[in-house]
Amino acid sequence: MGAAIIFVLGLWDDLKPIRFRYKFSIQILVGLMLIQAGMKINLLFIPFWQPVELGWFSYPATLIWFLAFLNSVNLIDGLDGLAGGVSVISAVTLFVIGIHYEAYWVALVMASIVATNLGFLRFNFPPAKIFMGDSGALFLGYLFAVSSLICPIKSYTAVALFVPLVALGLPLLETVSSFVRRTLGLKKFYAADNRHLYNLLLDFGLSPKKTVVTLYLFSILFSILSLILMFKGRELFLPILSGVIVLGLVVSLLSYILGNRMPSKSKKALV
Template sequence: MPSSLLAFIISLVIVLLIMPMVIKFAVKTDAMDAPDKRKVHCHPVPRLGGLGIYIGFLMTVLILSFTTDIAAEHGMDLAGLLIGGTFIVVVGIIDDYKNLPAKVKLIGQIAAACILVSFDVRIDFVTNPFGDWIFLEYLSVPATVFWIVGLTNTVNLIDGLDGLAAGVSTIASITLLLVGYQQGDAFIVFITASLVGSSLGFLKYNFNPARIFMGDTGSMFLGFILAGVSIIGVVKSATTIALIVPILALGLPILDTTFAIIRRYRSGVPIFKPDKGHLHHRLLDLGFTQRQAVLLMYVFSSFLGLSAIALTQVSEYAGVIIVLFILLVIIYGARKIGIFHPKNNIHT
């Protein structure tokens, strides 16, 4: 049996088995998400589900690392992902209990990114569509930290409906898995297969009506691992569209975060100020149910993922046309549902 398929099965089974225990632990230790004006649930829900995702992923990777040659060939990358991922999980657990200030949480995210960078996981160059590579040199570390922290937060911010962040992360993981398979990168396929299994196992308990939320523990962990995987894999690929692939794979949370920044800036409020103008809020305002809104966002995320895979199979000119078409669709759709409208800045 291929190690990637085995990784998927093991991580899926582990999470399915341990999640009931995580739910009981969260309830017993009062790790509960209380409803408020911005949230759509009406009663307290446990919010430590990310711990189950992390345990399933970690156990799978450790088990198979000792039984295959993965650790020997990719020891530094693997150590960086696991140690940095563990650090971000600790930050998430503290936040799920104590509601850390945004600045403190940001410092924790930067620290986790620096851990990954210290294991030589970094963006050394980007490809120039009009010529050769652009080596970042002294900008390599800050660019890598910005990338990791940015993607960590995009997944964190989209976690607003039952099953949304877990499902979108699963789709993004599958996209990176398929691109890694196309490139013959067994390590990326293995890591993403483990992530897919863990996310799907959690989704059984998180899809509407959710029995548990992933909390910042899960959303930051998923964003961190996806950011790291994209650097180790496709971003370092010497192809013109290398940087575009992970951006499209995680296109939905990236777009939601970008729209939020634009919307809040235009309204003259701090960009970290919460509002009810996120994509999922707008879909609910338009009359969609939670399930309908989540499924619609799954479809759009899948469309972006398929577009990312398509970019690896077409010429540069065709790739530019695909990207421009996607941008036009996004801008039109965003304006149509009023995503930039100032009235969506309803603060708490």
């Protein structure tokens, strides 16, 4: 039900742009539907400490989590082949994670994402002949959001909550950096711009293909870190999590600083 609503919302936005407040309101409604169905983060796992019951705060925490994952793919869908390729890499990782935590529904959905996106990439890699659009990007974001909630529910361990977070590190990093950049710039957080990570790489002189491949490599790095975290979580939990957080802060600040100092040469559409 939620997937269908999100797909139709994206398709509607592709055909006739929707005002942000309506689009965001529908996304919140779908998130609340999931929470009402029992899919929420009830515990906050703190390293070397007892799990903390979130109580009523589980509702806003889960909703923020859902909205971040939901829109993460859409925010990197500004360069041919980028969103599709990163989705394949993340889906392969979540497939392994789903098998490990015996969340077989997640593994099945991720396998379907890999298969469909590999076929899609044949025509979407630069120069693209077809495009994902908001319908495809939001639909993928929804599947990633739901899957990222199922794995922790299946496991109830501290590591399980953060493994999918790291697996989708690149799109989530873009989401966080966009929010920080726009907030520091005193802009509305949903205001589109062309200061994304891929825009900065293009401005530094990389070709579109090299930019896409470079970001693929970053996505693979995040995937490897998430698998290491899953299998060696107790020993490496803090170093990996701290590294990801520091990287997120550094990229966010660089995106803001360089975005202000360097006039963008990228002709890509605002996202």
